[in-house]
Amino acid sequence: MSAGTPSRTTDAKSAKSRIVAVGAIAVAGSLLLTGCGDQRDNKGDGGKKVVDAPLSDMLPADIRNKGVIKVGSDIAYPPVEFKDKEDGKTVGIDPDIAEAMGKQLGVEFEFDNGTFDTLLGGLRSKRYHLAMSAMTDTKNRQEGIDEETGKKVGTGVDFVDYFVAGVSIYTKKGETQGIKTWSDLCGKKVVVQRGTVSHDMAKAESKKCGGGKKIAIESFDNDQQAQTRLRSGGADAGSSDFPVAAYAVKTSGGGKDFELVGEQVEAAPYGIAVAKNNPKLRDAIKAALDAIIANGQYEKIIKKWGVEAGAVKKAKINGGS
Secondary structure, three states: OOOOOOOOOOOOOEEEEOOOOHHOOOOOHHHHHOOOOOOOOOOOOOOOOOOOOOHHOOOOOHHHHOOOOEEOOOOOEEEEEEEEOOOEEOOOHHHHHHHHHHHHHHOOEEEEEHHHHHHHHHHHHHOOOOEEOOOOHHHHHHHOOOOOOOOOOOOOEEEEEEEEEEEEEEEEOOOOOOOOOOHOOOOOOOOOEEHHHHHHHHHHHHHHHHOOOEEEEEEEEEEEHHHHHHOOOOEEEEEHHHHHHHHHHHHHHOOOEEEEEEEEEEEEEEEEEOOOOOOHHHHHHHHHHHHHOOOOHHHHHHHHHHOOHHHHOOOOOOOEE
């Protein structure tokens, strides 16, 4: 989702286009609760530390002793993170990766739900240790710069990059209205999640529209609300990160509600956000991510959710531009 205005992605100018087959995102329903082990909002045992965890000593002492890393996340962004409909537990790409890293660090990652545009504020106020929520690593976020105003609004954050994703446009199935690119949205209405790169891109594109045909933009607290609006006929198109858009196309209405249009653009890294004043935790997260990449757990998780095209080969700190 998306240093200034927290959006899932930003800095659209410098990212490169990336095309990924829609079918790759499809995940059989039976896999949602099996495989690499879903994050289950484990709070009952107080986050008991795994004694033989190989990277436990890398953590700050207070976190290591408590055995819990608190994670701020907008848990309404399938398949990255969302609530399972059957038992209400938190599942998805991010929770699975977090659980695997937790085994390396000897702690549990406890996901706390919040709206996306409040997550970095929660990190700065120490409500969370991390923000992990399909958040794109950008220079603006690293430096605490508001995307719209260009003004510094905070100290910024560090990112540990763990995935790559771009942005897609989707419409109601069979009602594409010739929409293939962002410029095709001029004179039309688009729905987006507030504070995301899709929101930023829609506002930037609207400024370019000629003939008084601006883009009408309606933003929502989460992407599922935007999808509902489009499904009901209240807009011409929607936009979100590619994994999310493709998952909605595959699953909403049994695949009968939406279709992707055009190509995925603005591919950029997702990062796990860590406060600038906590380099010890940042480095521990990087080491844990590198460890699960090396031992094959990362690959299993990525394949489980059908998003191999976005996999990274190693963890990187502040790789966004």
